[in-house]
Amino acid sequence: MAEQDFSAQAGNIEEFVISANTSNRAVDMSNGVVDFKYYESVLSNGITATATIVETGYTDEGADVKGGILDGLPIRGGERTDIRVMDAQPVHNELNFTDEGLYINRVRGADPGTQKDLYFIDFVSKDFLSNDKTRVVSRYDGKISANVGSILKNVLKTSKEVEADETAFEYNFIGNDRKPFYVCTWLASKSAPDKAVGATAGYFFYQTYDGFKFKSIDKLLGQNPVKKYIYNNTGQTPPGYDGNIDTYSIERDIDLHQNLTLGSYNNRSIFFDLLVHQYIGRSFSIAQQQGKVENAGNPNDFIVVADQFIDSPSRVMSHIMDYGTLPTGKNADQQLKQWRERKTESNYNAPEVMVQSIMRYNQLFTIQVNITIPGDFSIRAGDMIECDFKYLEEGEPDATNSQSGGLYMVAHVCHNLTPKKTFTSLTLVRDSFGKKGGFDNSPTATAAQSVTPGGPLVPDVDGQNRNPSASILRLRGV
Numbered sequence: 393m394a395e396q397d398f399s400a401q402a403g404n405i406e407e408f409v410i411s412a413n414t415s416n417r418a419v420d421m422s423n424g425v426v427d428f429k430y431y432e433s434v435l436s437n438g439i440t441a442t443a444t445i446v447e448t449g450y451t452d453e454g455a456d457v458k459g460g461i462l463d464g465l466p467i468r469g470g471e472r473t474d475i476r477v478m479d480a481q482p483v484h485n486e487l488n489f490t491d492e493g494l495y496i497n498r499v500r501g502a503d504p505g506t507q508k509d510l511y512f513i514d515f516v517s518k519d520f521l522s523n524d525k526t527r528v529v530s531r532y533d534g535k536i537s538a539n540v541g542s543i544l545k546n547v548l549k550t551s552k553e554v555e556a557d558e559t560a561f562e563y564n565f566i567g568n569d570r571k572p573f574y575v576c577t578w579l580a581s582k583s584a585p586d587k588a589v590g591a592t593a594g595y596f597f598y599q600t601y602d603g604f605k606f607k608s609i610d611k612l613l614g615q616n617p618v619k620k621y622i623y624n625n626t627g628q629t630p631p632g633y634d635g636n637i638d639t640y641s642i643e644r645d646i647d648l649h650q651n652l653t654l655g656s657y658n659n660r661s662i663f664f665d666l667l668v669h670q671y672i673g674r675s676f677s678i679a680q681q682q683g684k685v686e687n688a689g690n691p692n693d694f695i696v697v698a699d700q701f702i703d704s705p706s707r708v709m710s711h712i713m714d715y716g717t718l719p720t721g722k723n724a725d726q727q728l729k730q731w732r733e734r735k736t737e738s739n740y741n742a743p744e745v746m747v748q749s750i751m752r753y754n755q756l757f758t759i760q761v762n763i764t765i766p767g768d769f770s771i772r773a774g775d776m777i778e779c780d781f782k783y784l785e786e787g788e789p790d791a792t793n794s795q796s797g798g799l800y801m802v803a804h805v806c807h808n809l810t811p812k813k814t815f816t817s818l819t820l821v822r823d824s825f826g827k828k829g830g831f832d833n834s835p836t837a838t839a840a841q842s843v844t845p846g847g848p849l850v851p852d853v854d855g856q857n858r859n860p861s862a863s864i865l866r867l868r869g870v
Contacts, residue, residue: 401480403767403814407490408443409474412465419461421445428477430487432773432805434596437573438520441475441494443513460509462499471496473515478769479807480814485769487601487807492518492551517599519550528567528575533720535559536583540576540597540606548572553603557595557611560586561741564718573597576606581753584745585610592685593748594756600772607774609752612801613686613823617778621765622792624782633780637763638815640781644760648697655707656754657697661747662710672713675705676747678755685752688776688799690826709750711742755823761800767807767814775802779820798827 408425411418427444447460461467472493478484494515502511528547532539537556544554547567563582567575576597584593585608592610599605622630623637651657658677665672679702682694695702721729763779771777776799783793800820807816 401766401814402812403477403479403769403809405475405477405809406486407474407476410461410465410467410496411472411474413468413471417465419465421447421461426811428475428809430477430805430807432598432600434598434773434801434803436598437523437577438517438599439601440497440520441515443515444510445513446508446510448508460504462502462509462511467496467499467513469496469498470521475515477809479767479809481766481768481770487769495521497521519548519552519599519604522548522550523571523573526572527569528572529569531564531566531718533564533718534562536561536563536579537606539565540579543567543572543575544604550604552599554606555603556606557608558586559583559595561745562720564720566718580606581749582745583608584748592752593745594752595749596774598773600774602772605774609756610686612774613688613756613776613799615776617776617799619768619771619775620778620780621763622780622782623763635765635768637765637779637781639762639764641762642760643762643819644757646696646758648701651697651754651758652701652706654750654754655705655709656751656758657702658705659707659709659747659751660705661743662708663743664710664712666712672743674743674747676751678702678751681748681751687824687828688801688822689824690798690828691824693795693826694824696825709746711746713742756801757803757821759822759825760803761796761820762817763820764815764817767809767816769807769816771802771805771816771818773802773805776800777802777818777820794827795825798822 405422405425405428407420408422409418409420421443424445424447425443426446428441429443430439430441432439465471472495474490474493476486476488476490478486495518496513497516498514500512500514502509526548528543530547532542535558537559541554541556544550544552561584563579565579570578580595580597583595583606585595592608594609595606596609596612597604597606619634620632621635621637622633623640624630626636629636656678658675660673660675663672663674678695683691687694719728720726761779778799780792780797783791800822802818803821804819805816806818808814
């Protein structure tokens with residue numbers, strides 16, 4: 393007997409209490425929320441949420457707030473909201489924001505009437521708002537990963553967990569009065585993991601429900617899948633899978649022209665050395681990465697375009713080397729001594745990192761797939777999941793597509809809860825086609841394997857739907 397399909401089941405809003413800014417009044421709007429969406433993305437420094445609220449003006453006897461809460465509470469921005477929601481999985485997963493709460497960033501789309509009011513409220517985390525009031529002014533020496541943790545804990549003063557993959561290089565820098573999220577995102581593009589230096593540069597800085605993440609792309613792709621899903625048009629979940637994919641669409645497969653423009657296959661960087669008035673040219677191609685980086689797909693399918701499109705650089709970039717700047721040392725004497733001994737050494741190994749990270753960011757978004765699954769609030773941005781898609785093959789009703797199936801990284805997450813159903817929309821990305829070796833994706837074999845339990849368009853805080861570029865980390869303004 394097939395497992396029950398949970399896609400039509402409703403989750404539950406356990407708590408949705410909005411507290412006033414200027415008084416001790418609070419109102420529970422659990423019954424007025426007709427749609428709740430929670431968002432995470434590896435391209436976003438903060439988590440966000442949106443609630444659609446319909447209210448009739450009715451209040452219980454003795455309630456502090458009479459009439460609509462927009463003017464009755466009132467809501468003027470920055471109100472703390474304690475939210476707790478649960479999905480409809482057999483073992484419920486919870487999103488609980490009652491310890492620190494989420495904060496109202498904006499009320500939009502208000503449609504007042506004589507019988508009911510309808511409006512949308514956008515929420516952000518406290519750290520997201522604190523970022524706008526905080527500046528990084530100090531100098532930092534040592535490994536980037538350690539300094540990112542220091543900025544988040546000591547400057548932003550977040551109480552959230554910070555998980556940072558250790559970086560290979562040391563980099564000395566000054567905050568220059570920039571915001572913490574801007575600095576951390578800037579540092580991500582300069583980072584390489586402490587393994588296989590030479591091909592694996594590139595980090596993401598983002599926030600999930602569990603806290604802040606400063607993660608290497610290579611290590612993200614090397615994770616074990618947390619869930620396994622299948623798309624079979626039956627609405628039923630075969631044995632060996634965690635759920636059925638309700639909807640499936642390919643947002644992007646291959647865009648050769650864009651990949652060439654972004655230098656995804658071959659690029660050249662020119663580094664100007666102002667100390668000796670010379671320049672250094674460094675070319676880097678996808679062929680130099682093969683076998684040295686983690687792939688979501690089959691490593692043998694990593695290079696899929698014709699040689700004529702990768703045999704020469706399609707993008708040229710320029711950089712200035714920073715020789716003799718910010719020498720390491722706790723005082724002026726130590727820094728001067730260090731400068732004298734290593735004045736011809738750069739503060740940052742740009743030729744070994746920059747050319748790699750630019751290419752790696754672009755490659756990761758080569759393939760983008762949107763899926764909708766029964767609501768599962770345990771899935772986070774940055775997780776790896778495994779998907780199988782049925783393949784039309786005569787005489788093989790259980791055959792799955794060996795090219796589109798396999799491992800994907802979760803780039804964007806939207807957990808959506810309504811009174812009638814709960815579902816999760818995922819944008820999945822990968823850098824190559826095919827299935828990684830060592831995975832047997834047949835239902836029989838999958839049932840014996842150990843699988844660790846665990847919207848395509850991401851509204852930013854301005855309410856606009858974002859379709860993040862395959863090549864650009866969205867930086868917060870200075």
